[in-house]
Structures are given as structure tokens and as C-alpha cells.
Amino acid sequence: MGLVTDLFEHNALVSHGVQSELLRRIDERLLISVLAGLFGGGLYIFLLRDRLRRLPYFSALAIMAALVFPVVVATGAWLPAQGDHLGGTTTExxxxxxxxxxxxxxxxxxxxxxxxxxxSDQYGNGGVGHLTGIYHKPQQELRIFMFLDMRSSTSIAEDLGHVKYFRLLNELFSDITDPIVDSRGEIYQYVGDExxxxxxxxRGINKQRCVRCFLNIRAKLQRRAAHYEQRYGIVxxxxxxxxxxxxxxGEVGLVKKERIYSGDVVNTAAxxxxxCNEHGVDNLISKELLDLLLPVGPLPVREIGSISLKGKKSAVSLWTIQHPDAVKAPVS
Known part of the structure; x- marks a missing residue:
């Protein structure tokens, strides 16, 4: 906006034979714009993003408009007035x-x-596929699936009641989002407490992201155990x-499009x-997937054995990963 104004002023001055200071003004405006952009963007990303993302969009926008106001007063009126008195006072x-x-x-x-x-929050790490239309036509691909389920969820829901249990789930899902995003995982579905x-x-094999994701989720919940114990009476x-x-x-639906995965792997992972409960462990991994992960790096694993799963004709060899402390998952 300011640059357009400067261009009009420059043309008017040049047409009347008056020397223009367009380049100096452009430099000043670019510097001010960069500083304001860095300040505003940094303020939102590092301080306000997590606080505002829970609010309705227009409520959050009103707060941002109020915060932007003094910044633009300083950069768009006060600072220019200090260096260019002919352009008017700050109030003008x-x-x-x-x-x-x-x-x-x-x-x-x-x-x-x-x-x-x-x-980005709505579509997750896989949002680019929605925008580019990659999945408008069905695609066949190899994928890793991790199914997470809260332990003892039925008894916890009965003890807490529906409203408090919903608050617990919302807080839990918020806590485990960062490990999932850091591992570049894509949240496929929320189904109750799953x-x-x-x-x-x-992507999931690289740096063992898929299993590191779970280990980091487990570690984060252990660090937050005292909070959950105090607030909900459970860990x-x-x-x-x-x-x-x-x-x-592929994507299905017309009014509310949703990406779905069709294949035996989804049912098998579930x-x-x-x-897990039957074997007293908090994670189980198929031998087929483990064979791809171990060449990347060692994992402390224990064999559970070949298990017959419902709906599967042949037994599946299952292992569990034992790890007392999570190793930070790589971001990229």
C-alpha cells in the first residue's frame, strides 16, 4: 500500500521536474515491513499460536487485530514521523x-x-494431498499404521463421567500431537479414545520415526503424570x-471430503x-515391519510369538519394543 503511494508521488514529482527520494523511501518501507513482519510472525508462532488455536477463528482474529494495532502505530506512523517531518505528525x-x-x-x-x-491443524501433515488433489483418484501405496488406544478407558470414563472424560481426551490428544507431528506422522482418524x-x-522407516513417535508419546505422558493425577485422579x-x-x-464424499485407506493392513494393525492386553505389553509390532526398522538402527525388542489374529488365516509373528526412555524423534 505504501509502495503504491510512493510510486504515485514519484511520478508526480518527476513530471514537474522535482527530484524524488523514492529509493530512500522504498528502503525505509522495506526495512519497516521486514521488522514488523518478523515481530508479528514471531509473536504469533512462538507466543500466541497455542493460546489462540483453541478459540473460535474470529475471536482469535479480533485479538490479533488488537495486538497488531500498536505495532502498526509505531511502524506506520510514529517511526516515519521521526524521519520525515514534512509528511506530517504521528497523529496526522x-x-x-x-x-x-x-x-x-x-x-x-x-x-x-x-x-x-x-x-494445517484440520488436515495434518498430509494436508498438501488434499489441496493438490493427489488423492482425487485412488492411489496404491505402502504405508505404516500405528493404532493407539488408551488403556482402561471404559473404567476411566465411568469414574470421571462423560463431560470430564471428554476434557481428559481433549487434553491427552493435545499432549500427544507434538510427538506425532515431530515424527511427520499423519493422523488418520479419531475414534473415541483411539x-x-x-x-x-x-518416511516412517527413516530414523525409525514410527516407533520413536510412540516412545516419545509414552515419555511425555510419564512426564505429565503428576498433572493428570492431580486433575483427573488417573495416570x-x-x-x-x-x-x-x-x-x-483416496478421497470420498462430496460435501465433507475425507481421505480413507482401504486394505488388509489397516484391520491387521488394529x-x-x-x-496388547493379552500379552501384558503396551506395544506390539509385526515381524514384517520390524525387519525393515532394525537395519536402520538397534531396538531393544522381545519376541512375543506367532499369534493367530481374528480374520487372519495365517499366524502373525509379533514383537514388543522395550525402551525405558524415549529418544527424541527427528523433526525432518
């Missing part, structure tokens, strides 16, 4: 259309940033089942997770 600049344009520009820019963050997470095969824990295989991936 505040009542100009130029300043109003700058304020609306930065407010809309922050609003667009917040909208993109919310779209979460299914998926990785393209190469939550999850059990996980891992498997990989070929799936057909049934592997259901076998």
Missing part, C-alpha cells in the same frame, strides 16, 4: 488513508496466517499396534493393538 499520519491501509493489510495478513495454521496414525513407508497410558502394507488411498 494515524488519520490518513495510507496508515489505515497498512493496518488493514497487516491484520488481513495475520488473519491469513492464522487461517493457514488452522487448515487414534490411528499413518506414515508413507519410507493415562496408551497401547499401540504397528503394521505396514499396501493400501488404496487387531495387533487389541492383542
Amino acid at each position: 499520519r494515524l488519520y490518513s488513508l495510507n496508515w489505515l491501509g497498512q493496518y488493514l493489510y497487516w491484520t488481513l495478513l495475520m488473519g491469513a496466517t492464522m487461517l493457514m495454521v488452522r487448515l 487414534i490411528s496414525v499413518s506414515w508413507p513407508l519410507k 493415562p497410558a496408551f497401547k499401540a499396534g504397528f503394521h505396514y502394507g499396501e493400501v488404496t488411498t 487387531r495387533i493393538q487389541n492383542s
Whole structure:
């Protein structure tokens, strides 16, 4: 907005034979814009993102508009007035259309940033596929699936009641989101107290992201145990089942599109997770997937044995990963 104004002024001055200071003004405006952008973006990403993402979008936008106001007052009126007295005082600049344009520009820019963050939250790490239309036509691909289920969820729900139990789930899912995102996992579904997470095969195998994700979830909940004990009277824990295989991936629905995975691997991963209680462990992984993970690096594993799963004709060899402390999952 300010640059457009400067261009009009420059043309008017040049046409009347007056020397223009366009380059100096452009440099000043670029510097101010960069500083304001870094300040506003940093303020949102590092301080306000987690606080505002739980609010309705327009409520969060109103808060951001209020926070942007003093920044634009300083960068769009006060600072320019100190270096260019001919352009008017700070008060005069505040009542100009130029300043109003700058304020609306930065407010809309922050609003667009917040909208993109919310779209990212909505679609997760796999959101690019929704926007580019990769899955408009069914695709066959190899994927790893991790099915997570909260242990003793039925008794916990009965003890807490529906409303408090819902708050517990919401807080739990918020806590485990960072380990999932850090491992570049894609949240496939929330079903009650269960979460299914998926990785393209190469991404999940690389740096053992898929299993490191679970280990980091377990470690984070252990660190937060005192909080949950004080607030809900329980220490939550999850059990996980891992498997990989070929799936057909595509989008279904017209009004509310959703990506689905079709293939035996999905059912098998869910049934592997259901076998955790039977064997007294909090995770089970198929031998097929483990054989791909071990060449990447050692894992402390213990064999459970070949288990017959419901709906499977042949037995599945299952192992469990024993690890007292999680190793931080790589971000990229």
C-alpha cells in the first residue's frame, strides 16, 4: 500500500521536474515491513499460536487485530514521523488513508496466517494431498499404521463421567500431537479414545520415526503424570499396534471430503493393538515391519510369538519394543 503511494508521488514529482527520494523511501518501507513482519510472525508462532488455536477463528482474529494495532502505530506512523517531518505528525499520519491501509493489510495478513495454521491443524501433515488433489483418484501405496488406544478407558470414563472424560481426551490428544507431528506422522482418524496414525513407508522407516513417535508419546505422558493425577485422579497410558502394507488411498464424499485407506493392513494393525492386553505389553509390532526398522538402527525388542489374529488365516509373528526412555524423534 505504501509502495503504491510512493510510486504515485514519484511520478508526480518527476513530471514537474522535482527530484524524488523514492529509493530512500522504498528502503525505509522495506526495512519497516521486514521488522514488523518478523515481530508479528514471531509473536504469533512462538507466543500466541497455542493460546489462540483453541478459540473460535474470529475471536482469535479480533485479538490479533488488537495486538497488531500498536505495532502498526509505531511502524506506520510514529517511526516515519521521526524521519520525515514534512509528511506530517504521528497523529496526522494515524488519520490518513495510507496508515489505515497498512493496518488493514497487516491484520488481513495475520488473519491469513492464522487461517493457514488452522487448515494445517484440520488436515495434518498430509494436508498438501488434499489441496493438490493427489488423492482425487485412488492411489496404491505402502504405508505404516500405528493404532493407539488408551488403556482402561471404559473404567476411566465411568469414574470421571462423560463431560470430564471428554476434557481428559481433549487434553491427552493435545499432549500427544507434538510427538506425532515431530515424527511427520499423519493422523488418520479419531475414534473415541483411539487414534490411528499413518506414515508413507519410507518416511516412517527413516530414523525409525514410527516407533520413536510412540516412545516419545509414552515419555511425555510419564512426564505429565503428576498433572493428570492431580486433575483427573488417573495416570493415562496408551497401547499401540504397528503394521505396514499396501493400501488404496483416496478421497470420498462430496460435501465433507475425507481421505480413507482401504486394505488388509489397516484391520491387521488394529487387531495387533487389541492383542496388547493379552500379552501384558503396551506395544506390539509385526515381524514384517520390524525387519525393515532394525537395519536402520538397534531396538531393544522381545519376541512375543506367532499369534493367530481374528480374520487372519495365517499366524502373525509379533514383537514388543522395550525402551525405558524415549529418544527424541527427528523433526525432518
